[in-house]
Amino acid sequence: MGPNWDHMGWWGMGWSWVFLILLLVGITVLIVLLVRVFAARDPRQSPHRTESNRARELLDERYARGEIDTTEYDERRQRLDRAPDA
Template identity: 55%
Template sequence: MHWDGDHMGGWGMGMGWLVLALLVLGIVVLIMIMVGIFRGRIGRGPGGDDRAQGPERNRARDMLDERYARGEIDATEYDEKRRRLENRKDKD
């Protein structure tokens, strides 16, 4: 029985690189998913938060929310303006 030190018949180094490449790819994908979750782009389905509708939508809704929070408008006015914003979104 002759020992040549090559247990895998030449596949050892190739499989090692493949496993390493898949590991790195998996880590990159995981990082991208985590960034997406933390930025709020993943996990919101239809009917979720309105912030996923674009920058103009964000700004209008944010301003409305801030005015309501400061007490500048009451709940009735807030609801009416929010409905108008939602109707505008449906027309786009």
């Protein structure tokens, strides 16, 4: 075998290490992003809690439009605040 038996020489091995490092960095970044996305969700917020928040928003809107008076608003708001969190 002559001096040209390996056409790539050290460059071939060098590039494979670069790609391996880039792959590992990419996987690490993906894992970090996934952890941040799932950690950003509030596990304490149940579907009932979301519905309660929406009900409160609707109540606030009705009060702001003048559809209900202050007494009715206060009464309904207190009922919503006392609603059990299931």
